[in-house]
Amino acid sequence: MGASSAFDVIVVGLGAMGAHAVQQLAARGKRVLGIERSSLINPDGSSHGDSRLIRLGYFEDPSYVPLLHRAYANWRALEAASREELLTITGVLQIGRPEGKIVSGVLASCKMHGLAREVLDREQMARRYPAFQLDEGEVAVLEPQGGFVRPERAILAALRLAGDAGAELHFGERVTAIEPDGQGVTVRAGDTAYRAASVIVAAGSYIAGLVPELAGIAVPIRQVVGWFGSKDPLATALGRMPVFLRDEGEEGSFFGFPHLGGDGVKIGKHAHFREPINPEVPNAPANPADKALLGEFAARRLPLLAEGAVRYSTCRYTLLPGEDFLLDLAPASNRIVIASPCSGHGFKFASVIGEILADLALEQGTDLSIGAFSFEKLMAKAAAA
Numbered sequence: 001m002g003a004s005s006a007f008d009v010i011v012v013g014l015g016a017m018g019a020h021a022v023q024q025l026a027a028r029g030k031r032v033l034g035i036e037r038s039s040l041i042n043p044d045g046s047s048h049g050d051s052r053l054i055r056l057g058y059f060e061d062p063s064y065v066p067l068l069h070r071a072y073a074n075w076r077a078l079e080a081a082s083r084e085e086l087l088t089i090t091g092v093l094q095i096g097r098p099e100g101k102i103v104s105g106v107l108a109s110c111k112m113h114g115l116a117r118e119v120l121d122r123e124q125m126a127r128r129y130p131a132f133q134l135d136e137g138e139v140a141v142l143e144p145q146g147g148f149v150r151p152e153r154a155i156l157a158a159l160r161l162a163g164d165a166g167a168e169l170h171f172g173e174r175v176t177a178i179e180p181d182g183q184g185v186t187v188r189a190g191d192t193a194y195r196a197a198s199v200i201v202a203a204g205s206y207i208a209g210l211v212p213e214l215a216g217i218a219v220p221i222r223q224v225v226g227w228f229g230s231k232d233p234l235a236t237a238l239g240r241m242p243v244f245l246r247d248e249g250e251e252g253s254f255f256g257f258p259h260l261g262g263d264g265v266k267i268g269k270h271a272h273f274r275e276p277i278n279p280e281v282p283n284a285p286a287n288p289a290d291k292a293l294l295g296e297f298a299a300r301r302l303p304l305l306a307e308g309a310v311r312y313s314t315c316r317y318t319l320l321p322g323e324d325f326l327l328d329l330a331p332a333s334n335r336i337v338i339a340s341p342c343s344g345h346g347f348k349f350a351s352v353i354g355e356i357l358a359d360l361a362l363e364q365g366t367d368l369s370i371g372a373f374s375f376e377k378l379m380a381k382a383a384a385a
């Protein structure tokens, strides 16, 4: 690192990915600055709320499983270091037709990696998990390792540990330019300039504003979730009802959580209406079409839920081609590390992505398996799309 660099690494964005990168870097004794344009937890980011699903037998692609093993281990390590409960195991039910993408995908992933799972038919489900309504011929794969992570608590824990280890954290400061050169990087936030040996860009839905190669490729979309009361609180309680994913074929997939306290059973549809948004405009509240989508699903598939949600929340996904991740050095400079917001399924990985980003920033490489998430692969998928 050049003598003029004030920091080893600057991290832009303190959502899920940035917070865990800052924590990893500070734990390694590095001089790190984290800069967040919003408050501690941005309500117009992607990481707010009370729960995010985690599961091991990844139906999307079995190649995610080694990273997930590491993510679980890192969540437990973060819990031990912070003395916070962050990861709760409930089991996960993945429901649909046997030939559908989710059921066939999770079984293939479990088989390849030797993961525990149980296949339940409609009658077994009715006895064991009465909250769920299955059609004739549908099944549920129960993976005992599934559960949920507490996103806001995890981010606060990571940032607290980072601060305790000497990280500097700035909120309400917006990075406006990133300028690499032979000795390091200048990061500008308005009139202020900071120097570092390298920078991690973990800017979530705003990422294309700082990484021009991602303009038109990283697409922020609107996401809405709702909380429903229960006609049978015992059947939908934490401890009785696992988290779930439900394959609705061409309609897409839905996800949900048991009653975690507060407003009831949370339900969302993956990628919702795939409605692109301008990230600079605050999230619009739930409208009648959002409410109808979630309400109709609840009535059809979760008959023990009360009609009409008690509350809704709006958030955003940022989709990449193939709905994959991008974790790589920038084409323009190996002093810039890019962390994509991970296409709506990244939170469960944040504990390992923080480690990967720290490796990339300090060593320009990592032993963890991220070959599938390179710029080159992303651009090939974008060209094919």
Ligand SMILES: Cc1cc2nc3c(=O)[nH]c(=O)nc-3n(C[C@H](O)[C@H](O)[C@H](O)COP(=O)(O)OP(=O)(O)OC[C@H]3O[C@@H](n4cnc5c(N)ncnc54)[C@H](O)[C@@H]3O)c2cc1C
Binding pocket: 012, 013, 014, 015, 016, 017, 018, 035, 036, 037, 038, 041, 042, 044, 045, 046, 047, 048, 051, 052, 053, 054, 173, 174, 175, 176, 202, 203, 204, 205, 206, 207, 210, 223, 224, 225, 255, 268, 315, 316, 317, 339, 340, 341, 342, 343, 344, 345, 346, 347, 348, 349
């Ligand atoms: C409703 C919903 C449900 C989800 N469910 C799941 C799930 O069940 N399981 C799962 O694994 N994942 C899930 N996800 C996805 C997961 O939450 C995201 O992948 C993850 O939170 C993305 O984190 P991030 O740090 O990349 O982005 P963000 O949380 O958006 O953080 C980026 C931060 O960068 C800041 N920033 C941007 N530009 C600048 C700038 N110029 N200067 C300074 N700061 C800047 C922003 O203010 C923001 O705080 C869900 C997402 C949503 C919205």
